[in-house]
Amino acid sequence: MTTSFHPPQRTLMGPGPSDINPRVLAAMARPTLGHLDPEFIRMMDEVKDLLRYAFQTKNEMTFAVSAPGSAGMECCFVNLVEPGDEVIVCQNGVFGGRMKENVERCGGTAIMVQDAWGEPVDPNKVEAALKNHPDTKVLAFVHAETSTGAQSDVKALTSLAQQYGCLSIADTVTSLGGIPLKVDEWAIDAVYSGSQKCLSCSPGLSPVSFGARAIEKIQARTSKVQSWFLDLQLVMSYWGGDGKRAYHHTAPINLLYGLHEALVILKDEGIESSWARHLRNHLALRAGFEAMGLSFVVREEFRLPQLNAVSVPEGIDEAAVRSALLNDYSIEIGAGLGAMAGRIWRIGLMGHSSTPKNVYACLGAMDAVLSAMNAPINTGVAVAEAKNALLP
Numbered sequence: 125m126t127t128s129f130h131p132p133q134r135t136l137m138g139p140g141p142s143d144i145n146p147r148v149l150a151a152m153a154r155p156t157l158g159h160l161d162p163e164f165i166r167m168m169d170e171v172k173d174l175l176r177y178a179f180q181t182k183n184e185m186t187f188a189v190s191a192p193g194s195a196g197m198e199c200c201f202v203n204l205v206e207p208g209d210e211v212i213v214c215q216n217g218v219f220g221g222r223m224k225e226n227v228e229r230c231g232g233t234a235i236m237v238q239d240a241w242g243e244p245v246d247p248n249k250v251e252a253a254l255k256n257h258p259d260t261k262v263l264a265f266v267h268a269e270t271s272t273g274a275q276s277d278v279k280a281l282t283s284l285a286q287q288y289g290c291l292s293i294a295d296t297v298t299s300l301g302g303i304p305l306k307v308d309e310w311a312i313d314a315v316y317s318g319s320q321k322c323l324s325c326s327p328g329l330s331p332v333s334f335g336a337r338a339i340e341k342i343q344a345r346t347s348k349v350q351s352w353f354l355d356l357q358l359v360m361s362y363w364g365g366d367g368k369r370a371y372h373h374t375a376p377i378n379l380l381y382g383l384h385e386a387l388v389i390l391k392d393e394g395i396e397s398s399w400a401r402h403l404r405n406h407l408a409l410r411a412g413f414e415a416m417g418l419s420f421v422v423r424e425e426f427r428l429p430q431l432n433a434v435s436v437p438e439g440i441d442e443a444a445v446r447s448a449l450l451n452d453y454s455i456e457i458g459a460g461l462g463a464m465a466g467r468i469w470r471i472g473l474m475g476h477s478s479t480p481k482n483v484y485a486c487l488g489a490m491d492a493v494l495s496a497m498n499a500p501i502n503t504g505v506a507v508a509e510a511k512n513a514l515l516p
């Protein structure tokens with residue numbers, strides 16, 4: 125007989141989802157309201173305000189798409205790219221490749237600017253591409269490449285977009301809440317994120333925000349947005365700010381309670397404190413791994429504190445290590461993707477998962493598992509080094 129599903133209690137330290145704060149889980153278990161109930165609408169308005177805080181923006185058009193980060197990505201592209209548009213897409217990992225797919229499915233032409241995996245996007249290459257393609261309408265890039273653990277300089281890229289008269293789309297799925305992201309100050313025209321990384325809510329929502337230049341472009345479109353569900357003009361009849369709410373789709377009501385709570389937690393902590401916490405715990409994890417003799421893939425100045433790409437020692441079966449961590453310690457870490465498969469582990473310290481306790485648990489378990497495999501590591505030192513790094 126099929127019975128209720130009771131998942132094991134894991135510690136989620138992969139590339140996302142991260143562990144969900146019990147306050148967020150409790151919020152999601154509260155009674156479901158009708159999605160046009162005035163109390164629910166009041167909460168949606170608060171979600172919009174809280175997202176403006178998280179994104180550091182005053183953009184009116186700020187809300188959560190009712191679907192995961194990939195839908196936020198698609199929402200930006202289908203609304204901002206028209207057939208025939210040239211779009212410069214920066215690729216330094218998996219997700220730039222997905223942006224290219226989006227551009228092409230919108231009938232646009234993707235001009236690819238490639239950087240090695242593990243490296244940031246090179247603004248010089250982007251500038252050269254903008255010079256070669258003066259009709260470029262949009263510049264798209266990933267702020268925090270989850271596949272490699274590298275971050276790119278958003279401000280340098282949006283400055284180029286402005287200088288060369290095109291719009292910018294930034295993927296901030298892994299950056300929002302974990303590292304500095306300032307949508308208004310950095311003049312990002314369109315931005316999307318995900319609920320399941322540094323916000324530590326359930327997967328399934330994609331916060332987005334569009335600035336005035338992006339909205340002008342959407343209003344000047346001569347072709348219909350090919351996705352009914354993601355057409356911003358239609359979605360905003362539901363999420364709009366004028367108090368009148370018309371049915372567009374049925375919102376994932378309880379999931380939005382969760383996002384609301386996650387954002388209240390972020391605001392209570394303070395966004396700068398959240399960024400500082402992510403950095404502190406990363407430095408402790410790093411101290412532990414380096415003491416063990418393992419190295420980081422990304423150059424220090426471009427490392428993401430929330431996504432740590434660590435090289436697998438020679439001769440070690442990386443998948444066996446992940447299985448041992450999961451089965452014996454209930455800790456999930458991630459594998460490498462694409463060109464990095466088999467060569468790295470991706471260790472997330474995102475949102476509610478970014479704690480000293482998780483740093484110690486992960487290092488202790490790694491030490492035990494790798495020692496049992498006779499890996500060439502310094503054993504018994506990692507946790508103490510991490511603790512030292514966390515001393516005030």
Ligand code: PLP
Nearest residue numbers: 192193194219270295297298318
């Ligand atoms: N962009 C980046 C940088 C991501 O890391 C992810 C997911 O890991 C996505 C986009 C897609 O988000 P989702 O899996 O929520 O659809």
